[in-house]
Amino acid sequence: MTFRNAALTAMALVLQAGAACAQDAAAAKGLQIELNALAPSQKGCVFTFVVGNDLPQGLSKAAFEFVLFNASGTVERMVKLDFRELPQGKTKVRQFDLPGTNCDSIKRVLVNDAVSCEGEGVAAGACMSGLVTRSSTPIGFEG
Numbered sequence: 001m002t003f004r005n006a007a008l009t010a011m012a013l014v015l016q017a018g019a020a021c022a023q024d025a026a027a028a029k030g031l032q033i034e035l036n037a038l039a040p041s042q043k044g045c046v047f048t049f050v051v052g053n054d055l056p057q058g059l060s061k062a063a064f065e066f067v068l069f070n071a072s073g074t075v076e077r078m079v080k081l082d083f084r085e086l087p088q089g090k091t092k093v094r095q096f097d098l099p100g101t102n103c104d105s106i107k108r109v110l111v112n113d114a115v116s117c118e119g120e121g122v123a124a125g126a127c128m129s130g131l132v133t134r135s136s137t138p139i140g141f142e143g
Contacts, residue, residue, distance in 0.1 A: 029054050030130020031062070031086070033111065035141040036093070038103045045103040047096045051083055055119075055126055058088040062127055063116040068101070069108040076105060080115055108140035 037048040053059060063082040070076045081096050117127035128143070135141035 029056065030132060031055065031127055032132045032134070033064075033141075033143070034133070035109055035135040035137055035139060038106065038137055038139065040103050041097050043097050043099040044101040045098050045106070047081075047098060047109075049083070049094050049096075050091060051086060051094060052091045053086040053088055055088060055122070055130070057119050057121045058090075059086040059117065059119040059122060059127070061116050061118040062086050062114065064127070065112040065115050067110040067112045068106050069110070070105050071107045073108075077101065078112070082116070106139055108142075109135075110141075111143040 032052040032054065034050040035047065036050045037046075039046045039048070051062075061082075061084065063080055065078060065080050067078050068076040077098075079096075079098060081094075083092070083094050086092060111128075111131060111133060114125075114127035117125075123129075131143040133141050133143040
């Protein structure tokens, strides 16, 4: 392979990588929910979430059904959590104290569904269609 061919091949790979990154950025037009922390409380367990709204619109109301799984992989409980308003382009931190929940028994969390996803011009299913989940804890978290 000549130097020129090698340079052209390298340039093509760089352009492909750039296109892939642009596609990933375009695909990230949804909600991002991070399970940021779990902490024992007097009532039970406090779940801390960091939520980013990259939808084209703000949400006047966003609520989700979460499923909490134990170490055996069975459902510990199901809860509905109201994240309230989520302005477009903003990041919010929301905490929920779940009475009777032992933090140590929770091994995985699933966003089962959006029970409310409201806002002017918000398409049906917008809260779940581009949902990205991640965890800053040892707990598995998926959408």
